[in-house]
Amino acid sequence: MVLLPGILILFMTFNDLNLIEPILLALQKEGYTTPTPIQEQSIPFLLQGKDLLGCAQTGTGKTAAFAIPILQTLHQQHAERNHKTLKTLILTPTRELAIQIGESFAAYGKGLNLKHTVIFGGVPQGAQVQALRAGVEILIATPGRLLDLVNQGLISFKEISIFVLDEADRMLDMGFIHDVKKVIAKLPLKRQTLFFSATMPPEIQKLANTILVDPLIVKVTPPATTAETVGQSVYFVDKKDKRQLLTYVLNDKSIERVLVFTRTKHGADKVVKDLEKVDIVAEAIHGNKSQNARQRALSNFKDGKIRVLVATDIAARGIDVDLLSHVINYEIPEVPETYVHRIGRTGRAGASGIAFSFCDSEERTDWKNIEKLTGQKIPVVTNHPYPMAAEGMVHINPPKNKEIVHRPNAIHSSPARKRNPNFR
Ligand code: AMP
Numbered sequence: 001m002v003l004l005p006g007i008l009i010l011f012m013t014f015n016d017l018n019l020i021e022p023i024l025l026a027l028q029k030e031g032y033t034t035p036t037p038i039q040e041q042s043i044p045f046l047l048q049g050k051d052l053l054g055c056a057q058t059g060t061g062k063t064a065a066f067a068i069p070i071l072q073t074l075h076q077q078h079a080e081r082n083h084k085t086l087k088t089l090i091l092t093p094t095r096e097l098a099i100q101i102g103e104s105f106a107a108y109g110k111g112l113n114l115k116h117t118v119i120f121g122g123v124p125q126g127a128q129v130q131a132l133r134a135g136v137e138i139l140i141a142t143p144g145r146l147l148d149l150v151n152q153g154l155i156s157f158k159e160i161s162i163f164v165l166d167e168a169d170r171m172l173d174m175g176f177i178h179d180v181k182k183v184i185a186k187l188p189l190k191r192q193t194l195f196f197s198a199t200m201p202p203e204i205q206k207l208a209n210t211i212l213v214d215p216l217i218v219k220v221t222p223p224a225t226t227a228e229t230v231g232q233s234v235y236f237v238d239k240k241d242k243r244q245l246l247t248y249v250l251n252d253k254s255i256e257r258v259l260v261f262t263r264t265k266h267g268a269d270k271v272v273k274d275l276e277k278v279d280i281v282a283e284a285i286h287g288n289k290s291q292n293a294r295q296r297a298l299s300n301f302k303d304g305k306i307r308v309l310v311a312t313d314i315a316a317r318g319i320d321v322d323l324l325s326h327v328i329n330y331e332i333p334e335v336p337e338t339y340v341h342r343i344g345r346t347g348r349a350g351a352s353g354i355a356f357s358f359c360d361s362e363e364r365t366d367w368k369n370i371e372k373l374t375g376q377k378i379p380v381v382t383n384h385p386y387p388m389a390a391e392g393m394v395h396i397n398p399p400k401n402k403e404i405v406h407r408p409n410a411i412h413s414s415p416a417r418k419r420n421p422n423f424r
Contacts, residue, residue: 092142095120117131245358257304332370
């Protein structure tokens with residue numbers, strides 16, 4: 001709560017959440033001042049030991065919403081407990097998410113003496129086993145590797161008192177749900193359970209009903225306000241010209257780090273290949289790539305070794321890259337909410353970002369739906385070299401060349417059309 005002379009402004013700060021000093025300091029260092037809605041709503045209840053059903057996805061601040069109360073709870077129990085026993089398990093579907101969650105625990109728990117480690121498949125188990133043997137209180141894991149190590153007798157769940165299931169719907173998507181159920185079956189019954197899922201398909205709802213006891217239910221969507229901090233514009237372009245338009249746009253060196261979205265995995269690979277032909281280094285990240293390849297691409301991107309990362313929506317959901325200057329929607333998403341999630345990857349935490357969208361004639365309806373959802377008329381870029389061969393233009397400026405016959409959505413362009421910017 002903040003008080004100004006004569007005015008009472010009611011908005012919550014982290015100081016209102018009864019957090020301990022080292023956590024408040026760590027949050028300050030991270031530059032967080034105000035809790036996000038999911039943090040504001042969940043943290044007080046989680047500190048009381050309640051179960052939670054969080055309908056939320058990446059971008060809402062859900063990681064801190066569970067990491068902060070877990071750290072505080074374990075810290076407060078610390079004196080009474082054996083520091084080397086596993087007490088909290090966080091199950092997450094991908095290696096990228098596991099690593100990011102690990103980084104969050106490291107950041108928010110900086111001033112606390114709590115040990116955590118991250119385990120995932122696709123790499124030798126040696127270093128992970130060593131970390132486990134040294135003793136950890138918080139374990140962040142993907143399901144396959146976790147079960148593997150449990151079956152080898154290297155992990156005991158006996159003392160686990162807090163369990164977090166992250167991105168449950170994605171576990172289902174990726175075929176991990178049986179492994180998840182096997183893990184849950186091995187956990188102590190007496191525990192606090194936090195369940196997160198962006199969507200609630202029936203199987204996930206059923207699982208939530210069976211493992212949660214009288215949960216607090218919090219539903220949030222990634223802040224629509226992200227759209228306000230992101231400068232948006234749209235290029236209307238023929239499908240066949242998107243390739244050249246992308247090269248043209250990427251010639252602008254002020255684009256430091258850009259995430260390019262495609263609808264399909266194949267489409268993502270194709271964009272990378274097309275960019276290679278014009279000497280622009282890019283990498284793709286999607287479900288058909290091995291965990292190692294995905295992680296390598298992501299680190300190269302984060303380290304600034306590559307400027308362009310091409311991703312599908314599912315693969316991008318876990319990507320959290322600070323200082324992402326641009327997002328390019330190479331293909332317009334069919335589901336309008338996806339657009340908001342995509343552009344929310346840039347302009348994080350108050351930083352400004354830029355989102356370009358390439359819309360072809362077949363995507364116009366999807367684009368209209370996006371404008372309807374966001375309630376915004378997104379500015380159109382007209383002065384670019386690949387304007388769409390629009391239907392209406394034929395009447396305004398009929399081509400002299402008889403061989404160019406207008407057909408609706410025809411994939412051709414005349415010089416006259418290219419010159420005329422009024423292609424909306
Ligand atoms: P998440 O939804 O957990 O993936 O978090 C999305 C992003 O928001 C991450 O980059 C966090 O570092 C950032 N974040 C989380 N909570 C806050 C907050 N209260 N204020 C500012 N940024 C935050």
